[in-house]
Structures are given as C-alpha cells and as structure tokens.
Amino acid sequence: MGKPIVAIxxxxxxxxxxxxxxxxGERIAIVKDTPGVTRDRIYADVSWLKxxxxxxxxxxxxxxxxxxxxxxxxxxxxxxxxxADVVMFVVDVKQGxxxxxxxxxxxxxxxxxxxxxxxxxxxxxxxxxxxVYEFYNLGxxxxxxxxxxxxxxxxxxxxxxxxxFPNDVEEEEDERPRVAIxxxxxxxxxxxxxxxxxxxxxxxxxxxxxxxxxxxxTVTWEDKEYVxxxxxxLRRKNKIKEEIERYSILRTVSAVERADVVVLxxxxxxxxxxxxxxxxxxxxxxxxxxxIAVNKWDAVEKDNHSVxxxxxxxxxxxxxxxxxxxxFISAKTGQRLPKLFDVLEAVIQNHQLRIATGVLxxxxxxxxxxxxxxSDKGRRLKIYYMTQVSIKPPSFVLxxxxxxxxxxxxxxxxxxxIREAFGFGGTSLKFFIRERKEKS
Numbered sequence: 001m002g003k004p005i006v007a008i009x010x011x012x013x014x015x016x017x018x019x020x021x022x023x024x025g026e027r028i029a030i031v032k033d034t035p036g037v038t039r040d041r042i043y044a045d046v047s048w049l050k051x052x053x054x055x056x057x058x059x060x061x062x063x064x065x066x067x068x069x070x071x072x073x074x075x076x077x078x079x080x081x082x083x084a085d086v087v088m089f090v091v092d093v094k095q096g097x098x099x100x101x102x103x104x105x106x107x108x109x110x111x112x113x114x115x116x117x118x119x120x121x122x123x124x125x126x127x128x129x130x131x132v133y134e135f136y137n138l139g140x141x142x143x144x145x146x147x148x149x150x151x152x153x154x155x156x157x158x159x160x161x162x163x164x165f166p167n168d169v170e171e172e173e174d175e176r177p178r179v180a181i182x183x184x185x186x187x188x189x190x191x192x193x194x195x196x197x198x199x200x201x202x203x204x205x206x207x208x209x210x211x212x213x214x215x216x217x218t219v220t221w222e223d224k225e226y227v228x229x230x231x232x233x234l235r236r237k238n239k240i241k242e243e244i245e246r247y248s249i250l251r252t253v254s255a256v257e258r259a260d261v262v263v264l265x266x267x268x269x270x271x272x273x274x275x276x277x278x279x280x281x282x283x284x285x286x287x288x289x290x291x292i293a294v295n296k297w298d299a300v301e302k303d304n305h306s307v308x309x310x311x312x313x314x315x316x317x318x319x320x321x322x323x324x325x326x327x328f329i330s331a332k333t334g335q336r337l338p339k340l341f342d343v344l345e346a347v348i349q350n351h352q353l354r355i356a357t358g359v360l361x362x363x364x365x366x367x368x369x370x371x372x373x374x375s376d377k378g379r380r381l382k383i384y385y386m387t388q389v390s391i392k393p394p395s396f397v398l399x400x401x402x403x404x405x406x407x408x409x410x411x412x413x414x415x416x417x418i419r420e421a422f423g424f425g426g427t428s429l430k431f432f433i434r435e436r437k438e439k440s
Contacts (some may be wrong), residue, residue, distance in 0.1 A: 003164045003257055004043070004053040007084035009108075011100040012060025014092040015120040020044070020057040023158075043253055048158040051165065054253065056080050061104050066366035072118065081111050083254075086164045088157075089140065090118045093131050097138070102255040105138040114164040118157060119143045123150055176218075177348050180259035180288075182227040182252050182279055187267040191331035193217055193228050196340075221341045229255045256282050261289035261347050263340075263425070268296045268310070268328070272317045280318050285394040289351040289427050290324040291343055298330040323419075325426040347426030352391045355422060358388050360396070367417040374407045381405035384436055386414075395430040403433040 008016045024044035025367045043056045089108060091101050108115050119132045122145035135143040144160060146153035181189045196219050201238055217228045225262055262283035266272055283290055292314060300306065311326055318324065325343050329336045364386050373381035382401040387398050398414075400406055411431050418429065 004051075004085040005056060005083060005254070006053055006086045006088060006161060007056045007058060007080040008088045008090060009058050009061060009081060009104065010090035011098075011104060014060070014090045014095070015148050016060070016287045017057055019088075019090060019118070019120060019146070020055060022148050022154070023055055032378060048162055051162045053085075053162070053165070054257075056084070059386075061100075061107070078107070078111075081108065081113060084113060085166060086114045086116065086161055087111075088116050088118050088161065090120050091135055091138075091143075092121055093119050093128055093135075093145070094121050096131065097134050099425065101135075101138060105140045108140060115140055116157065116160050116164065117141050117143045119145045120148055122152065123147050125152065125252070160185050172413055176225045176227050177344070178227045178229060178259045179263045179344065180252075180255040180283075181265060182255065182262055182283070183265035184267070184273075184275055184279070187265045187270075188231055188264050192263075192265065192293070192295065192329070192337070192340075193219070193230050195331050195334055195337055196221075196228070226341075229259060252279065253282055256288060259288055260351060261284075261291065261344060263291045263293050263344075264324075265293050265295050266314070268294045268300045272314045274317070277320075279316055280321060280324075284321050284428060287428055287430060289347040289393075290321055291340070291347060291426060292318070292324050292326045293340065294326065294328045295331055297328040298335055300334050305324045321428065323424065323426060323428055343426070350424045351393060351427040353394060353424065354391055355388050355394075355418075355420065357385070357387045360388065360418075363417055363421055366412070367414055371410075372414060374405060374410055376405055379405065381410070389432075393430055394424065395432065397432045397434055399434050399436045401435070403435050406433045 006412070008020055010016050023046050043054055046053055046055050057155050074191075087108060089104065091097070117135060117138065117140055121137055122128045122132060125145060129145065132145045144157050146157050148154075181192060182314075183189055195309075197217065204243065217230065219226050219228050237288070264276065264280050266276055275354065280290070280292075294310065307328060310328075314326060315322060325347060327336060327340060327343055329340065364383060368383060373383060379402065384399045386396055386398050391394050396418075398406070411433075415429055415431065419425070
C-alpha cells in the first residue's frame with residue numbers, strides 16, 4: 001500500500017499554504033496575502049512519530065463563483081478530496097465563521113471523508129478560544145486551534161490526523177511485480193500497455209492528458225504476471241491547458257509509491273526534457289528500479305550513431321541516475337517491446353539482490369588498497385567493514401572512525417567498485433555512514 005494522503009482544503013486566504021510549508025519543513029507553496037495565490041496543488045512527504053504520509057496543498061475553494069480560474073481551482077480541490085484518506089479543513093479564526101465555510105463543510109459531508117477541522121491563526125489560545133468555539137456551528141467535528149506561523153497546536157493536530165489513517169489490514173501478500181508507467185502526456189504510455197495486452201484496454205487518444213487516473217492492468221508474459229500501473233501524464237506548467245491536469249502529479253507520486261520498477265516513457269521525436277528529469281526524480285528519490293523507454297523510435301530518422309548519441313543525451317539530462325536501463329521501442333509497431341520484459345526482469349532481480357557481508361568486505365579491502373581513503377588535517381578515514389542492511393533498493397552501511405572524513409566522491413568510488421562486481425543495473429544503491437569507536 002502507498003502512503004496515506006492528506007488533503008489541505010478551505011476557502012482562499014485562510015493560511016493553507018503557510019500550514020503546508022510548516023509541515024513540509026520548507027517553503028514550497030507560494031504564500032502571499034492575496035486570495036487565490038496557490039493555483040497548483042503541491043505535495044510533500046511528511047513524517048510524524050511512526051507515520052509517513054503525503055500532504056497535498058490545494059487552491060482556495062470558492063463555492064459560488066463565475067470566475068473560470070476559481071471554478072477550476074474548486075474542481076481541483078474536489079478531486080483532491082476524492083483521493084485523500086484524511087482531509088484537513090482549514091478556517092480562519094480572525095475572519096470568523098463565514099458563509100463560504102458552511103458550503104465547504106457541506107461539500108466535505110457529501111464526500112463522506114474523514115475530516116479534521118483546523119482553526120488557523122490562533123496566536124493566543126487563552127484569549128482566542130471563545131472565537132474557536134464558534135466553529136462548532138459547522139457541525140463537522142471538534143475545532144482544533146493552531147497557529148501555523150507560531151507553530152502552536154501542531155503536535156495535537158497531527159496526532160488527530162494520523163489517528164484517522166486507515167488501519168493496516170492483514171491481507172495475502174501480492175508477490176507480482178508492480179510496474180509504474182510514467183511520463184509526460186501523449187508519449188505513448190497507454191499504447192505500450194495496449195500493445196502488450198493485444199487489446200484496447202486503456203483509452204488512447206492524440207489529446208494529451210486522456211488518461212487522468214492511474215489504472216492497474218495485469219499483463220502475463222511467459223507465464224509470469226506483472227501489474228502495470230498506467231498514470232496520467234505530466235506536462236510543464238506553462239503547457240497546462242486544463243487545471244485538472246495539475247492533479248496528475250500526485251497520481252504519479254501515488255503510482256510510484258506502489259511500484260517496484262518505474263518505466264519512464266520518453267517521446268523519441270521530442271527528445272529528453274527537463275520535465276522528464278522531474279518525473280524521473282520522483283522515482284529516484286523513492287529508490288525504485290528504473291527503466292527509460294524511448295518510444296516512437298520508428299518515427300526517428302536514424303544512422304549508425306543514433307542510439308549512441310541519443311543515449312548520451314539521456315545520460316546528460318538524467319545525470320543523477322546513471323544506473324537507469326535504456327531501451328528504444330515502438331508501441332505502434334511493437335519494435336523491441338518483448339525486450340522490455342527481459343530488461344524488467346533483470347532490474348527486478350537487481351533491485352532485490354543481497355550480497356553476503358564477507359563478499360562485500362573482500363571488495364572493500366581491494367578498493368581501499370587501490371585507492372586510499374581521504375584524510376583531513378592529518379587524520380585519515382578508516383573503514384572497518386561494510387554490510388548490506390536492506391533491499392529495494394539495495395542499501396549498505398559503512399562503519400568508519402569519523403564520518404566527517406567520508407567524502408562523497410569516495411562513497412561514489414566504492415559504489416562503482418560494487419557495481420563493477422555485481423552490476424546492479426536499473427537500481428540505485430543507498431549508503432549510510434556510521435561511526436564506530438576505535439578499541440583502545
């Protein structure tokens with residue numbers, strides 16, 4: 001299961017983005033004292049006690065408006081409510097209870113969602129609590145006073161939110177590999193799945209953004225089942241024609257959360273773009289297996305150097321994931337599509353590969369002998385031993401005398417040595433540095 005999703009909603013200018021930024025720990029959403037500034041829904045991953053979840057900021061809801069932009073923002077918020085596990089309904093104690101708050105509350109009641117009522121801008125609990133009690137009139141639960149700027153009442157609020165998360169349901173583990181197909185709109189994601197299935201299961205259209213919801217499809221290849229997750233395409237902000245498409249980025253995050261391997265589809269006729277890098281970054285940050293499928297390769301004029309030149313361009317733009325496997329395909333003709341499963345199976349195996357500690361330390365000993373660890377002010381780094389602690393992605397702990405001496409470049413050097421020995425194609429490797437006191 002993916003992380004729980006929490007949507008932050010309310011009418012404009014009640015402090016939703018300030019609350020979002022405080023929870024996210026960084027200034028992500030634009031905060032300005034003007035209603036309607038937050039037009040994009042923005043997401044961030046948050047941890048509170050034992051819980052990890054995704055929060056989603058939304059534009060302000062204007063229940064009754066003829067302004068097209070505000071109507072689109074309302075639709076966007078409605079979709080956020082639909083997919084959320086818990087909704088944080090934010091109101092403003094200083095403005096008091098207004099008619100628009102009642103209408104938002106009615107919207108939430110109809111959606112039948114778990115709601116936490118947040119009364120924001122309560123800078124002095126003792127003096128302002130009588131004003132907080134007014135919001136009981138919304139009939140949507142107990143009001144929780146907070147000050148997002150002063151960071152007051154936040155812990156109690158998060159306790160209330162996380163208490164409403166779905167309970168873990170014991171169910172039979174699905175061992176089938178899950179593959180998320182991601183990319184910008186109209187690059188051929190749905191066409192790839194349809195070609196693999198041999199039937200038109202997913203709507204395919206030349207209109208960018210046809211697929212707006214993530215769709216799970218079972219594909220059987222050589223007697224093995226795979227679950228393919230087709231996602232809504234992502235496009236650059238200045239290319240967005242419909243506000244509804246802003247919703248697709250969270251769909252992609254949600255799909256990646258549930259996947260073992262991510263296939264980033266690139267349009268060969270358009271080339272690899274900055275937006276492709278942003279989409280790839282979502283998978284990279286979450287340590288998923290990674291395949292880059294260059295689709296519509298049949299539509300490109302080629303010579304003997306085309307594959308090499310195109311590969312170099314991809315490696316340059318996606319320099320943060322040199323481990324990604326690259327495949328040139330055509331969903332239209334079926335060119336090299338069977339090869340996708342060979343690459344997919346190799347990446348799945350690499351993503352869950354575990355190396356014995358003894359073997360790892362043989363590699364470490366040889367690597368240290370070939371290139372001495374760095375030193376600073378006469379003190380040299382000592383690496384005592386290395387062990388693998390987890391898979392998906394493969395993660396390693398290095399025990400050292402002083403982790404401040406462990407330079408990034410030397411970690412990369414050790415990673416390269418491990419890859420030389422075991423490949424690990426298609427998966428990132430994670431390294432954690434721990435200090436161990438020298439025995440006197």
